[in-house]
Amino acid sequence: MFNSISNQASRLINLTKNRQRESKTKLLTITSGKGGVGKSTFTGNIAYLLSSRGFKVAIVDADIGLANMQVLFDMKPRYTLFDYIEGKVTIDEVLLQTAYKNISLVAGKSGYQYSNHSNSFVFARIVEDIISLNEFDVVLVDTGAGLNEYVKEFLAISDNILAVTTTDPSALTDLYALIKMLSKDKEQLMLCFNHTKNHQIGNTISNSLINLAKKNRLNDNFMVKYIGNVSTSANISTTGRLRKLFSFEFKNDDSTKELQAIIDTLLKNIK
Numbered sequence: 232m233f234n235s236i237s238n239q240a241s242r243l244i245n246l247t248k249n250r251q252r253e254s255k256t257k258l259l260t261i262t263s264g265k266g267g268v269g270k271s272t273f274t275g276n277i278a279y280l281l282s283s284r285g286f287k288v289a290i291v292d293a294d295i296g297l298a299n300m301q302v303l304f305d306m307k308p309r310y311t312l313f314d315y316i317e318g319k320v321t322i323d324e325v326l327l328q329t330a331y332k333n334i335s336l337v338a339g340k341s342g343y344q345y346s347n348h349s350n351s352f353v354f355a356r357i358v359e360d361i362i363s364l365n366e367f368d369v370v371l372v373d374t375g376a377g378l379n380e381y382v383k384e385f386l387a388i389s390d391n392i393l394a395v396t397t398t399d400p401s402a403l404t405d406l407y408a409l410i411k412m413l414s415k416d417k418e419q420l421m422l423c424f425n426h427t428k429n430h431q432i433g434n435t436i437s438n439s440l441i442n443l444a445k446k447n448r449l450n451d452n453f454m455v456k457y458i459g460n461v462s463t464s465a466n467i468s469t470t471g472r473l474r475k476l477f478s479f480e481f482k483n484d485d486s487t488k489e490l491q492a493i494i495d496t497l498l499k500n501i502k
């Protein structure tokens with residue numbers, strides 16, 4: 232899977248795994264094959280719901296397509312992930328306190344030219360550095376959509392990967408490409424559906440993907456674990472537009488309850 236990443240990045244993968252064993256901080260990487268499926272909305276709201284359960288959370292916005300997290304948290308970041316990677320600021324300076332208690336954000340930057348810098352820097356190093364602080368309970372990494380080398384870097388260092396998808400055929404095709412890649416050297420992928428009417432639909436589609444993986448003889452030891460769905464909700468799109476978190480504004484909304492159920496399962500599965 233990661234043949235193409237540098238030796239430097241491979242060393243980082245091992246180092247990050249050791250750090251995770253030593254630190255209280257759990258790493259969860261949230262990804263999607265296709266763009267626009269709700270990955271950033273999930274990341275921001277999972278962060279809030281975890282913080283409301285008493286966890287201290289850091290979010291790393293590793294999306295260089297559209298760095299949405301600062302919009303969702305209504306922030307104008309002074310520094311971004313890339314200022315840290317380029318050595319301009321310290322880890323404390325790049326971890327920005329959000330308006331929500333116990334949530335810090337490392338902001339991303341839209342349109343960063345990864346390929347111009349990919350030989351000089353290992354971007355995922357920031358995750359290892361946050362884990363080493365031993366200050367947060369959870370680090371959530373929001374990767375960009377797709378499977379480019381930059382996204383692969385952040386997937387490579389994580390044993391806890393959550394994919395967000397819709398039931399749209401193109402989203403499912405991209406998801407299967409992700410499953411195929413991860414099955415080579417990961418143990419599991421957690422999967423949740425956005426914009427689906429009920430839990431059963433997600434379950435049925437997950438089972439079809441698992442059967443397809445079996446038919447295509449993907450690694451038997453790799454598990455796809457369906458952990459829940461969120462329905463389409465006007466409250467989600469409205470709060471997103473207003474730069475607010477739906478789970479904070481609408482604590483008793485069905486979609487908040489659906490996301491709470493996802494977090495219950497997530498916490499049981501996270502390593």
Ligand SMILES: Nc1ncnc2c1ncn2[C@@H]1O[C@H](COP(=O)(O)OP(=O)(O)OP(=O)(O)O)[C@@H](O)[C@H]1O
Binds near residue numbers: 425465
């Ligand atoms: N369940 C939902 N119901 C209604 N609107 C939603 C839902 N989930 C997400 N949205 C809206 O869909 C839009 C896209 O969501 P979001 O930005 O989270 O997607 P993304 O996968 O992170 O996109 P990108 O690939 O651009 O980073 C946003 O306007 C968001 O408010």
